[in-house]
Amino acid sequence: DIQMTQSPSSLSASVGDRVTITCRASQGIRNDLAWYQQKPGKAPKRLIYAASNLQSGVPPRFSGSGSGTEFILTISTLQPEDFATYYCLQHNSYPLTFGGGTKVEIK
Amino acid sequence: EVQLVESGGGLVQPGGSLRLSCAASGFTLSSYWMHWVRQAPGKGLVWVSRIDSDGSDTSYADSVKGRFTISRDNVKNTLHLQMNSLRAEDTAVYYCWGYHMDVWGKGTTVTVSS
Numbered sequence: 001d002i003q004m005t006q007s008p009s010s011l012s013a014s015v016g017d018r019v020t021i022t023c024r025a026s027q028g029i030r031n032d033l034a035w036y037q038q039k040p041g042k043a044p045k046r047l048i049y050a051a052s053n054l055q056s057g058v059p060p061r062f063s064g065s066g067s068g069t070e071f072i073l074t075i076s077t078l079q080p081e082d083f084a085t086y087y088c089l090q091h092n093s094y095p096l097t098f099g100g101g102t103k104v105e106i107k
Numbered sequence: 108e109v110q111l112v113e114s115g116g117g118l119v120q121p122g123g124s125l126r127l128s129c130a131a132s133g134f135t136l137s138s139y140w141m142h143w144v145r146q147a148p149g150k151g152l153v154w155v156s157r158i159d160s161d162g163s164d165t166s167y168a169d170s171v172k173g174r175f176t177i178s179r180d181n182v183k184n185t186l187h188l189q190m191n192s193l194r195a196e197d198t199a200v201y202y203c204w205g206y207h208m209d210v211w212g213k214g215t216t217v218t219v220s221s
């Protein structure tokens with residue numbers, strides 16, 4: 001099984017900050033990676049697919065990069081509505097595996 | 108509007124069974140592979156199972172293999188998850204999910220407790 005190691009597990013940031021979240025895969029997954037945002041009590045929502053492609057309707061302050069085993073989600077200018085938990089997902093092979101999540105909290 | 112609505116969750120004793128359903132509307136379920144994902148209280152997302160578009164091929168997480176069965180009824184536009192031999196660690200919100208469209212249900216809560 002492919003393990004996805006996400007870091008940090010939590011962070012505190014202020015509105016306007018630049019935030020980066022990293023996911024490392026235990027083996028190469030090409031660009032078969034997506035990023036999701038989840039708010040409390042809600043289903044996840046995809047932000048990025050194929051590692052670097054912005055999902056339709058998602059603000060351009062979100063961006064993704066990486067390939068192979070290391071991937072980064074960047075929020076260029078944190079907005080109040082961005083405080084949430086973020087997950088990476090590898091869909092290169094089954095079982096699909098999510099990262100452990102990164103909770104972005106208000107500083 | 109594209110929508111998935113889960114049902115069938117509830118409280119069940121260890122060793123018991125539940126059958127979850129997921130009704131699709133606004134799109135033709137038979138065109139897509141479908142998945143179940145769960146989230147234990149306060150924990151992260153965990154993929155559970157998937158089924159291909161015609162139901163001929165399935166995959167399961169090791170933690171549920173042999174106990175859970177995913178199926179679909181493309182005529183009724185519905186996805187199912189039969190859960191047997193339930194354990195306390197199966198307690199979670201269960202989401203049905205269409206990956207390619209990124210459509211999620213709101214989830215149904217399963218609690219396994221005596």
